[in-house]
Amino acid sequence: MTMNNQGRPTAPGTIADNELATISGDRGLDHEEGLIFELGRAGMTGVDIPDVQMSDTRLGGLRRRGPVGLPGLSEPEVIRHYVRLSRMNYAIDAGLYPLGSCTMKHNPRLNEKMARLPGFGDAHPLAPQRTVQGALEVISELMRWLTVLTGMPTVAMSPKAGAHGELCGLLTIRAALEARGEKRPRVLVPSSAHGTNPATAAVAGFAVDEVPATADGHVDADALEAKLGPDVAAIMLTNPNTCGLFEPRIKEMADAVHRCGAYFYCDGANFNAIAGRVRPGDLGVDAMHINLHKTFSTPHGGGGPGAGPVVLSAALAPFAPLPLLVRDSSGFRLIEHRDEAPAGAKPFGRMCAFHGQMGMFSRALTYMLSHGADGIRQASEDAVLSANYILASLKDVMSAPFGEGPCMHEALFDDTFLEGTGVTTLDFAKAMIDEGYHPMTMYFPLVVHGAMLIEPTESESKESLDRFIHVLREMALEARAGKTARFEGAPRLAPRRRHDETAAARKPVLRWKPKELPQAAE
Amino acid sequence: MRYLPLTPDDRSAMLAKIGARDIDALFRDVPKEAVVSRGVFDLPDTQGELQVERALSRMAARTTAAGAGPFFCGAGAYKHHVPAAVDHLIQRSEFLTSYTPYQPEIAQGTLQYLFEFQTQVALLTGMEVANASLYDGSTATAEAVLMAQRLTKRPKAILSGGLHPHYAETVETIATLSGEVVRTPVTPGQAEDIAALIDERTACVVVQSPDVFGLIRNLKPIADAAHAKGALLIAVVTEIVSLGLLESPGAQGADIVAAEGQSIGNGLNFGGPYVGLFATREKFLRQMPGRLCGETTDAAGKRGYVLTLSTREQHIRREKATSNICTNSGLCCLAFTIHLSLLGEEGLARLARTNHARASALADRLAKVKGVSLITPSFFNEFTLKLPKPAASVVDALVEKGVIAGVPASRLMPHESSARDLLIVAATETNTDEDCDVFVKALAEAMS
Numbered sequence: 001m002t003m004n005n006q007g008r009p010t011a012p013g014t015i016a017d018n019e020l021a022t023i024s025g026d027r028g029l030d031h032e033e034g035l036i037f038e039l040g041r042a043g044m045t046g047v048d049i050p051d052v053q054m055s056d057t058r059l060g061g062l063r064r065r066g067p068v069g070l071p072g073l074s075e076p077e078v079i080r081h082y083v084r085l086s087r088m089n090y091a092i093d094a095g096l097y098p099l100g101s102c103t104m105k106h107n108p109r110l111n112e113k114m115a116r117l118p119g120f121g122d123a124h125p126l127a128p129q130r131t132v133q134g135a136l137e138v139i140s141e142l143m144r145w146l147t148v149l150t151g152m153p154t155v156a157m158s159p160k161a162g163a164h165g166e167l168c169g170l171l172t173i174r175a176a177l178e179a180r181g182e183k184r185p186r187v188l189v190p191s192s193a194h195g196t197n198p199a200t201a202a203v204a205g206f207a208v209d210e211v212p213a214t215a216d217g218h219v220d221a222d223a224l225e226a227k228l229g230p231d232v233a234a235i236m237l238t239n240p241n242t243c244g245l246f247e248p249r250i251k252e253m254a255d256a257v258h259r260c261g262a263y264f265y266c267d268g269a270n271f272n273a274i275a276g277r278v279r280p281g282d283l284g285v286d287a288m289h290i291n292l293h294k295t296f297s298t299p300h301g302g303g304g305p306g307a308g309p310v311v312l313s314a315a316l317a318p319f320a321p322l323p324l325l326v327r328d329s330s331g332f333r334l335i336e337h338r339d340e341a342p343a344g345a346k347p348f349g350r351m352c353a354f355h356g357q358m359g360m361f362s363r364a365l366t367y368m369l370s371h372g373a374d375g376i377r378q379a380s381e382d383a384v385l386s387a388n389y390i391l392a393s394l395k396d397v398m399s400a401p402f403g404e405g406p407c408m409h410e411a412l413f414d415d416t417f418l419e420g421t422g423v424t425t426l427d428f429a430k431a432m433i434d435e436g437y438h439p440m441t442m443y444f445p446l447v448v449h450g451a452m453l454i455e456p457t458e459s460e461s462k463e464s465l466d467r468f469i470h471v472l473r474e475m476a477l478e479a480r481a482g483k484t485a486r487f488e489g490a491p492r493l494a495p496r497r498r499h500d501e502t503a504a505a506r507k508p509v510l511r512w513k514p515k516e517l518p519q520a521a522e
Numbered sequence: 523m524r525y526l527p528l529t530p531d532d533r534s535a536m537l538a539k540i541g542a543r544d545i546d547a548l549f550r551d552v553p554k555e556a557v558v559s560r561g562v563f564d565l566p567d568t569q570g571e572l573q574v575e576r577a578l579s580r581m582a583a584r585t586t587a588a589g590a591g592p593f594f595c596g597a598g599a600y601k602h603h604v605p606a607a608v609d610h611l612i613q614r615s616e617f618l619t620s621y622t623p624y625q626p627e628i629a630q631g632t633l634q635y636l637f638e639f640q641t642q643v644a645l646l647t648g649m650e651v652a653n654a655s656l657y658d659g660s661t662a663t664a665e666a667v668l669m670a671q672r673l674t675k676r677p678k679a680i681l682s683g684g685l686h687p688h689y690a691e692t693v694e695t696i697a698t699l700s701g702e703v704v705r706t707p708v709t710p711g712q713a714e715d716i717a718a719l720i721d722e723r724t725a726c727v728v729v730q731s732p733d734v735f736g737l738i739r740n741l742k743p744i745a746d747a748a749h750a751k752g753a754l755l756i757a758v759v760t761e762i763v764s765l766g767l768l769e770s771p772g773a774q775g776a777d778i779v780a781a782e783g784q785s786i787g788n789g790l791n792f793g794g795p796y797v798g799l800f801a802t803r804e805k806f807l808r809q810m811p812g813r814l815c816g817e818t819t820d821a822a823g824k825r826g827y828v829l830t831l832s833t834r835e836q837h838i839r840r841e842k843a844t845s846n847i848c849t850n851s852g853l854c855c856l857a858f859t860i861h862l863s864l865l866g867e868e869g870l871a872r873l874a875r876t877n878h879a880r881a882s883a884l885a886d887r888l889a890k891v892k893g894v895s896l897i898t899p900s901f902f903n904e905f906t907l908k909l910p911k912p913a914a915s916v917v918d919a920l921v922e923k924g925v926i927a928g929v930p931a932s933r934l935m936p937h938e939s940s941a942r943d944l945l946i947v948a949a950t951e952t953n954t955d956e957d958c959d960v961f962v963k964a965l966a967e968a969m970s
Contacts, residue, residue: 032824036638036863045869047605049951052872054879060738060900062769069645072866079607082635082860086616089631093615106525107619112573113779115791116609119582125793125928127586130919134584141581148563159655160794161849163836171695198838199846203668205699208841246551276563277549282556301612301853302632303622303813305657305795321695337936349695353598353660353688353782354793362578369574372567375523377560381545382528385536388548392540406540406548433628438621444837444875462536473559489821494627497821504818504830508807510651511641 002112022442031493033084034372037071037512088495089302090438092121096460096468100410100441100453101194101242103272103294106381108370111297113361125354129333135358136332141363142309146290146321149376149383151281152311156320157213158356162269163196165289166236168321168351170204171362173234173263175319175348184233184262192243192445194287197236197267206233213447217243217402217412218244221253228260238267239283240274242445243402244387244410244453263316271295272457273409276377284314286313292357298366307360323346323355382458383409386465392455393469397476401448409457415450423479423487424451429500433491435471523568531753534962539948570931583720586926588790592957594869596904596948597734597929598659598686598760599793600785608787612853615782622813622849626933627827632852633827646765646862647757648772648781649801653812655855656798656847659782660761661729665800665811665845666699666756671727672809672844674754677701678723682716683708684733686760687934693728701725707940708943710735710931711897712907717747724751725779730758731771734934735897735946736904738768745775754778761785762799764902766874778802786856786865797854801863808834811845877903883948884958888947891966897944904948906931909969913945916968923964 025032056063073081075461078084094434097104115121123135139157146155156172159165164194170187177184187206189197190212198208209227214220219237235257240246247253254264266280266288272295280288292307312320323336326342334355335341371379391400391411399416415425429439429452456465479487489498528536533545542548549557569577588601595601612618616631623629623636636654643652656662667679679697681690681704693701706714716727727748731739743754744789757771759781771779781799786798800811808831816830836843865873881903889896893910909916913930928948933939949958 033634035634035641037641040866041843042915043868045866045872045874046607046864047869049869049872052876054875054882058882059768059878059902060740062738062740062774062900064765064767064769065773066900067867068766068770068870070642070862070865070867070870072868073863075605075607075864078860078863079611081863082611083614084529084629085634086611086614088629088634089616089620090625091616092619097621098602099621099729102621104557104619104621107692108525109576110616112613114575114578114582116789117579117582118587119585119587121789121791122589122601123585123792124588124589124593124601124790124926125599126595126597126933127588127593127926128917131586131921131926132792134581137581137584138578145565148565160661161847163846163848164657164661167696167846193749194848195835195840195843197844198841199839199843202841202843203696203699203846237870246549248551248553251553251556252902254804274552277558278552278556279558282558283553299618300621302617302620302629302856303796303852304655304849305854306849307795322691336933340936350691351661351695352658352692352794353686354658357794358792359789359795366574366578368579369566370525370571371523372569373558373563373565375526375568381531382526383871384547384548385528387539388540388542389536406542406550408548412936413965430625430627433625438628458526458528462529462532465529466697491627495630496627496824496826499626499820499826499828500818501828501830503815504828505833508814508830510807510814510830511637511644 003510021320031084033081035512036081039077039081040071040073042072044074046073046075046078060280095436095438096456096464097438098440099438099457100455102268103455103457104300105297105457106459107299107369110370111366114366115359115362120358133331136325138362138365140327140332142361145368146309146311149275150288150311151279153314154312154317154320156310156312158321158351159308159310160352160357161306162289162291162308164351165310166196166200167204167472168201168310169265169289170234170349171285172319174204176316177233179346184231186232187373188224188227188232188235190237193236193238194267201236217245218247221249224253225256228256228262230260232260232262234265236265236267238269240270240408243413244407245402246408250283254422258284268292270409271497273380275380276373277380286316292360292364293415297367298360298363305357305360307357318344318346319348322350341346379458386456386458386460387411389465390456390469394472397473410453410455412448413452415449417476418479421479421484423484425452427487427490428475428479431475431487431490434493437468442493480505538605556921565576580772591924592960594928594947594949594961596927597934597946598688598782599790600761600948600950601790602950604784604787604789604861605864609863611860612857612884618853623829626826628828633815635856635859637817637827639855640815642859642862643799643801645780647780648770649796650804651807652799652801653810655811657778657851658794658798660689660797662780662798662800663689663695663758666778667693667728668700668728669778669809669811670754670756671701674725674752675805676723676725677831679703679725680716680719680727681705682729683714684735684737684739685730685758686734689758693854704941708935708940710940710944711737713739716744717795720751720753722751724753726754726756728756729756730760732761732764732902732904735906736901737898738900738902741771741774741776756780761902761904763874763877766870767878768902783858786928788854795854797851797858809844812847815848818926823898872966880951880953881905884949887958887962888965891969891970903950906944906947907947909945911945912942916945920964920970925961925964927961
């Protein structure tokens with residue numbers, strides 16, 4: 001080892017350092033962190049609130065008799081806890097996040113700043129309406145962008161996430177059918193659909209009838225037509241579909257659906273492939289939810305909150321849920337009750353308290369104004385271009401079930417290329433973690449074996465895509481050459497190895513409990 | 523466009539690799555008539571940060587923020603002080619820009635805070651288990667009713683007249699598809715006799731406490747009456763800070779608790795996103811909707827956390843799932859859990875006491891105004907006044923004096939004649955003595 005004249009080393013040693021067992025259990029920048037309930041001490045608090053005198057006389061005899069059981073921590077301890085936790089997470093800001101169907105695109109920080117303007121972030125939903133005109137204007141402006149981009153006459157803004165939007169769409173369809181005096185019990189859902197589609201149809205009180213896929217990854221339009229009849233309320237179709245393909249016979253299917261008196265619900269999860277280039281309204285869509293956290297860059301936030309406004313065709317528009325937003329001489333006004341609705345409107349009810357995910361609306365509108373119509377179109381084109389580039393660059397070493405392409409915004413592979421190697425889709429995806437990548441979506445869609453669905457989005461540079469492609473090519477070549485060591489039990493270099501999920505489900509431990517009490521069990 | 527890293531040269535090189543002539547070739551499956559040309563949209567083009575910030579700021583300035591003056595609106599959304607540390611931490615990239623933690627090896631940060639969140643919610647509500655959050659309090663209440671219908675295999679849900687009308691309407695939208703919903707008459711400032719309505723077809727009774735008028739309800743007798751008939755009690759809490767001072771619904775016999783968590787960690791945001799809290803008894807676990815995080819170990823024997831019991835969920839069970847929900851309120855429950863960690867036992871208790879003391883003092887002063895009376899004998903930080911004239915017009919008049927006086931009950935229940943003159947007023951730690959002085963003076967002027 002090289003030393004200076006004080007005996008201080010000036011160059012690193014050569015020990016296999018990552019095998020070093022540390023005294024603390026932490027490893028350099030990687031800290032193990034206990035549960036918040038295992039930290040702190042009684043009486044401590046991270047918020048200074050002066051205590052006050054109060055009497056119990058107005059509590060209806062229901063004053064709390066025992067402590068809640070929360071730990072006490074100072075502010076620096078709380079901050080350290082959450083900072084340490086955050087460092088165990090992968091994030092788009094840190095690396096490519098190729099989760100197919102999830103659209104993990106860049107989240108501009110301007111969006112965050114705008115959502116926190118007091119006029120949006122500190123506006124009360126039931127404040128007098130003339131004092132919240134600016135907040136209502138944001139909703140109105142976003143409605144304009146969404147309806148213009150989709151070519152649809154109106155949009156229901158209150159659904160709080162994609163699946164909530166699906167429910168809103170189906171309830172609108174149910175209301176439209178009831179207004180026609182019809183009861184149609186069946187909803188057609190392709191086998192490739194997101195799980196939320198059949199689940200939503202069931203919650204909305206419909207029976208689900210599955211439409212098969214063709215060998216080339218499309219919805220079987222002939223099978224669909226054969227299933228249509230006077231008892232069909234709607235079809236729920238994702239376009240571009242979950243195999244990353246545009247449905248070429250979509251107009252034909254929409255026409256057939258309308259001919260039999262049913263409605264066409266489109267799952268808009270994949271709108272990012274076509275926004276600014278194709279208007280769903282021109283395809284015959286009657287209702288489509290838009291995941292603002294996908295196409296319009298509101299942050300995924302570790303699993304939410306989402307926002308799922310639903311654009312509606314002229315046939316469905318009158319049945320949109322409360323509240324409605326109108327503009328008259330006095331400005332913007334929310335219609336919060338059925339009998340205040342304008343002539344012709346027959347709202348089916350209410351999806352939630354208040355007016356939807358305003359915090360997501362201001363972010364999405366910021367994104368739209370930043371991109372402009374031209375930038376949104378360019379983003380869609382870049383997303384499709386990047387996915388096709390990945391498909392073209394990997395199809396000779398991985399297996400693309402639906403051939404040469406083109407695909408839309410995501411590239412689908414199956415596990416044929418791993419046949420006989422002993423490596424599974426799961427192993428392959430988990431090994432990506434050791435390479436510094438988040439895995440792609442695995443085992444979805446269900447219509448191909450061992451699916452790997454890669455969605456790079458428009459946010460990656462060519463250099464980033466090339467590096468990703470290089471890593472996946474090498475991995476695929478190694479697996480096929482029988483060099484499987486890196487796949488066995490991967491990942492090895494993440495904060496945790498694979499978890500025992502079976503044990504977690506068999507004997508669920510869903511909360512911390514004080515040591516002296518037995519842990520939660522069945 | 524500053525968010526798009528590809529250059530024209532990159533695009534050409536990529537098209538060459540793909541073997542496509544141009545970008546249009548990649549869209550060849552789109553029917554020709556459905557492709558729109560550039561410029562067809564009546565929308566502006568790309569703008570820089572400065573221009574966008576100007577446009578949004580102009581709109582924001584046309585709203586009176588709750589923090590801009592004396593402000594007393596509640597009725598399901600409450601103005602509280604959120605410590606600066608909360609907003610800083612939730613904006614860390616690793617929390618803000620990560621997805622649902624489906625890959626636990628690289629998502630322990632999210633999973634551990636969800637586990638801690640579930641524990642905090644269970645402790646606050648006095649229940650055995652809680653999920654990783656739902657959209658908001660109203661949708662959580664609707665999911666609770668569906669769960670009760672599944673558990674009891676009975677159709678009828680009885681909603682207390684004191685349940686926030688928006689919540690009741692949300693429940694009606696969804697629970698009438700699988701059963702029936704009965705709403706009891708509205709009895710402002712009093713508890714209705716809901717026990718008498720429970721019968722053998724009743725799946726659940728839904729009671730909010732403090733109720734929409736602010737009245738604290740005693741849940742124990744309702745729980746006993748429900749259980750005697752084999753029905754469940756769903757307790758709804760729209761102001762979660764109240765549980766720092768009041769007996770938990772779990773201790774009063776509730777079977778499911780559906781609550782709005784906005785008050786802790788989350789801003790008003792004009793109604794969303796908020797965070798729905800959902801807790802229940804362990805024996806009902808398999809019928810609980812929404813994501814759940816559980817503890818386990820990894821292959822190296824270390825403690826770790828995973829999403830679990832997903833066989834209840836839509837991505838596995840499809841049309842047989844317990845719910846169609848595919849998301850939780852991730853970042854909002856992170857804000858909730860950080861704020862509650864900062865408060866701790868002592869901070870939460872002090873916050874709750876401060877809220878009650880402030881509301882109590884304000885109620886006493888307002889009730890002394892000529893013609894005004896307090897109709898809620900018990901309350902936490904929100905109470906209802908009976909005015910000598912329609913409350914909506916009084917709220918309007920007070921806007922002119924710079925005071926946002928509260929929510930007129932008629933805005934929530936326009937058909938309820940008994941509600942016409944009722945004003946629902948909330949006071950929290952954010953209201954200063956000066957705010958209260960201004961409010962009392964303005965109300966007195968408006969009444970004279």
